[in-house]
Amino acid sequence: MTAPAAPESIPPEARPRLPRGVRLTHSEAQGGWVLLAPERMFRADAIAVAVLERCTGEATFEAIVDDLAATYAAPRERIAADVGTLLRSLADKRLLEL
Amino acid sequence: MTSEDTATVMADTARAPARATPLHAPIGLLAELTHRCPLGCPYCSNPVALEGRADELDTNTWARVLQEAAALGVLQVHLSGGEPAARRDLPAITAAAHAAGLYTNLITSGVGLTATTLEALAEAGLDHVQVSIQDFAPQSADHIAGYKGAFARKTALAADVIRLGLPLTINAVMHRANIDHIEAMVDLALALGASRVEIAHVQYYGWALKNRAQLMPTREQVSRAAAAVDALRQRHHGRIVIDAVIPDYYARYPKACVGGWGRRSLNVTPSGRVLPCHAAETIPGMTFWSVREHSLAEIWAHSPAFNAFRGTDWMQEPCRSCPRREQDFGGCRCQALALTGDARATDPVCHLSPHHARLAELVAEQENTPYSYRR
Numbered sequence: 001m002t003a004p005a006a007p008e009s010i011p012p013e014a015r016p017r018l019p020r021g022v023r024l025t026h027s028e029a030q031g032g033w034v035l036l037a038p039e040r041m042f043r044a045d046a047i048a049v050a051v052l053e054r055c056t057g058e059a060t061f062e063a064i065v066d067d068l069a070a071t072y073a074a075p076r077e078r079i080a081a082d083v084g085t086l087l088r089s090l091a092d093k094r095l096l097e098l
Numbered sequence: 099m100t101s102e103d104t105a106t107v108m109a110d111t112a113r114a115p116a117r118a119t120p121l122h123a124p125i126g127l128l129a130e131l132t133h134r135c136p137l138g139c140p141y142c143s144n145p146v147a148l149e150g151r152a153d154e155l156d157t158n159t160w161a162r163v164l165q166e167a168a169a170l171g172v173l174q175v176h177l178s179g180g181e182p183a184a185r186r187d188l189p190a191i192t193a194a195a196h197a198a199g200l201y202t203n204l205i206t207s208g209v210g211l212t213a214t215t216l217e218a219l220a221e222a223g224l225d226h227v228q229v230s231i232q233d234f235a236p237q238s239a240d241h242i243a244g245y246k247g248a249f250a251r252k253t254a255l256a257a258d259v260i261r262l263g264l265p266l267t268i269n270a271v272m273h274r275a276n277i278d279h280i281e282a283m284v285d286l287a288l289a290l291g292a293s294r295v296e297i298a299h300v301q302y303y304g305w306a307l308k309n310r311a312q313l314m315p316t317r318e319q320v321s322r323a324a325a326a327v328d329a330l331r332q333r334h335h336g337r338i339v340i341d342a343v344i345p346d347y348y349a350r351y352p353k354a355c356v357g358g359w360g361r362r363s364l365n366v367t368p369s370g371r372v373l374p375c376h377a378a379e380t381i382p383g384m385t386f387w388s389v390r391e392h393s394l395a396e397i398w399a400h401s402p403a404f405n406a407f408r409g410t411d412w413m414q415e416p417c418r419s420c421p422r423r424e425q426d427f428g429g430c431r432c433q434a435l436a437l438t439g440d441a442r443a444t445d446p447v448c449h450l451s452p453h454h455a456r457l458a459e460l461v462a463e464q465e466n467t468p469y470s471y472r473r
Contacts, residue, residue, distance in 0.1 A: 019293075021226045021265030023201070029123035029171025036173060036201045038226040038265050038294055041125065092336045094265075094293040 010061045010084045014098045017057030022095050024052050037095050051083055055096065061087070121399060123171025126363040127200075128376065129160065131177060131191065133368050134184040136209045138244030139232070140309040140469035141273060141300040144180070145379055153369040157187040159389065161194035163366060166394035168198040172364075175200045180368070183211035189218040196223025203228060205269075208252035209245065216255065220262045227259045228267040228296070233275070234282035242275060244471040253290060260291035267294040272323070272345075273313040274464070280326045288338055297327060297342035303377040303432055305472050311465040320348045347461050351422065352429025352445035359407035359427060364398065372397045374404050377432040381441045407431055407441075414442055416450040 010016075018024065022037045024044060033044040035052065044052060050071075054064045065083055069076040090096035133148035155163070164175060175195050182188055183206060195202045204219065208229045216227075229252055232242035239249040259266045268287035272280070280297060287295040302310050315323070327342045334340065346353065356363050356375045365373040370389040373379060379386065385402040398404060406412065410423050417428040428434070429445020437446045437460075438453045446453040 019265065020263055023225075025173070025199075025201075027171065027173060030125065030173065034173060036225075038267050039174070039176075039203060039228070039296075041173060094336075094339050 008088065010087055010098060012060060012062035014061045015057050015059065016055040016061060016064070016087055016091075016096055016098050018052070018055060018095070019097045024049065035095065037093075042095070048086065051086055055087075057097075061098075122361055124167075124362060124364050124398060125172060126174045126176065127164075127167045127172045128176045128178055128363065128365040129164075129191075129195075130179055130365065130367050131160070131182045131188070132180040132184050135179060135181040135207065135472075136184075136245060137181070137207050137248060138471035138473055139242065139271075140244070140306070140471055141271060141313055142305040142472045143301055143303045143376060145304045145377070146308075148180075149368045154185075155366075155368065155370045155389070157190050157194075159370065160187075160191045163370075163389050163394060164191075164195045164200060165198045166389075167364075168200050170395050170398060173201055174203060176203045176205055178205040181207050181210050183215060188215065189222045192219050192224050193222035201225050206230075206255070207243075207248070208255040209248050211255055213255075213258045216258050217262065220264055224264065226265050226267065228269050229256050229259070230269040230271055231283065231286065232271060234279050234286045238276070242469075244469070244473075256290040256292070265294075266290065266292045267296060268292045269296045269298055271298050271300060272315070273300045274315045274319065275313075277315045277319045277323050280323055281330060284330050284334070284338070284340065288334065292338060294339040294341065297323075297340065299343070299345035301346060303380070303436070307436065308470045310460070311463050312467060312469050314347070314461055314464055315345065316464070317348060317461070320345060346430075346433070346447050347457050349447050350449050352426050352433075352447040354426045355430035355433075355445075358424075359431060360398075360404040361408070361427075364394070364404075372401065372403075374407070375430075375432065378403060380432050381435055412442055414444070416448075417444050420450070 022035065024033060024035050026033050033049045035042040035044050050068065054067060065076060065080045068083065069079045087096055087098070091098050132154055133144060134151060167175065177192065182204065192202055202224050203226045204224055205228045231239060231252055233239035236249040240246050256266055268290060270283045284295055300306055300313050306313065324344065327340060331340050343353065360374045365376055366389060367373065371386045372389060372394070373386060378384060384406060387397045387401040413423060413428055417423050429447055431441045433447065434443040434445045435441040437456060444451040446457055448454065
């Protein structure tokens with residue numbers, strides 16, 4: 001893949017998961033949820049946590065969007081777009097496998 | 099929800115005011131397990147006087163330190179050295195870090211680390227491996243490392259890392275002899291299966307200072323390197339993460355060294371002394387506490403060395419009144435000392451430093467004489 005002009009959309013059947021070497025952890029001392037990665041750390045807010053907890057490698061992108069839309073009673077298209085953007089950005093940083 | 103939902107902790111904490119806030123918990127711990135190393139790299143940033151094997155902390159003490167680190171809020175431990183694999187108990191120390199709940203990162207030269215030991219480390223819960231490379235081709239890489247056959251052993255180890263399913267970072271240490279090879283080095287990292295490459299310009303501390311005239315890149319090389327990194331990031335977007343910063347002596351503002359003194363990280367030497375940064379022992383008059391006598395929590399909060407440059411009260415002008423004082427914290431104390439003779443001075447990398455012009459003179463002092471290898 002070479003420098004796409006627009007971010008690629010996530011296929012509905014993709015099963016996103018955190019790769020080995022990336023984990024989500026809660027740290028009281030650091031004030032919340034943190035995504036730990038090779039020599040990097042990212043703070044994860046409540047929404048990111050809700051998404052990442054569903055990235056088990058079993059649930060499909062489609063199922064994750066359905067689940068989030070039902071849980072948060074939000075419009076499905078909006079959720080699909082937002083979650084897609086988040087997952088694509090994480091995948092580009094090699095923090096997620098699709 | 100956008101990608102901004104996940105902001106780096108580094109950026110995040112850098113914005114937080116350093117004074118008037120309660121002491122923040124450290125995030126990372128650099129565990130220098132040993133100073134022993136088979137390589138002779140001229141750019142080694144370890145101190146000129148190394149600690150000997152007889153003074154090294156034992157396995158149980160490291161296990162205790164790692165537990166204390168986790169309790170203090172540390173999330174990542176970097177197992178480093180020297181070459182950490184020079185210690186036979188590396189798997190036991192890794193297991194102790196993992197048991198404490200820490201994210202464990204191995205920083206290795208790849209020389210002296212066998213496939214069997216690597217398997218034991220993966221089994222013990224190792225999370226990530228960083229292997230350094232000196233150049234893209236064996237002959238020149240081995241010449242820089244001062245060790246024949248180093249390149250072949252590094253690439254073999256990298257292959258083992260991938261075979262075991264561990265994530266791999268290639269640390270490409272850049273200086274005048276290889277800075278024009280960035281593209282080939284990134285290609286090598288990709289071929290080895292790395293998910294991340296660190297373009298790490300030599301920093302002139304410890305042993306490296308002896309070789310500054312041999313290692314310093316030219317301004318033209320630095321500009322070409324910056325353009326090369328931009329192009330490579332575009333070309334390999336989504337395939338490999340390329341982390342790179344402008345080399346110190348050519349920057350306009352100093353780096354926020356270790357994220358600010360005593361704010362984010364600690365460094366434990368092979369013998370157990372706890373330093374706010376890697377080179378802190380070069381600063382005269384500092385008192386470093388040891389894990390042999392104090393808990394890590396006591397050291398973090400009360401060690402005179404950690405409190406010496408915390409916050410902004412210690413600063414002089416131009417730092418004291420500078421709007422960036424809580425962004426870069428005046429830069430690096432060790433570099434300020436090395437280049438101005440005063441550890442409280444503004445890091446001369448900053449263009450506002452009265453000593454900044456001296457840097458231009460230093461970068462011009464380039465010699466093509468042989469390296470002084472670390473032996």
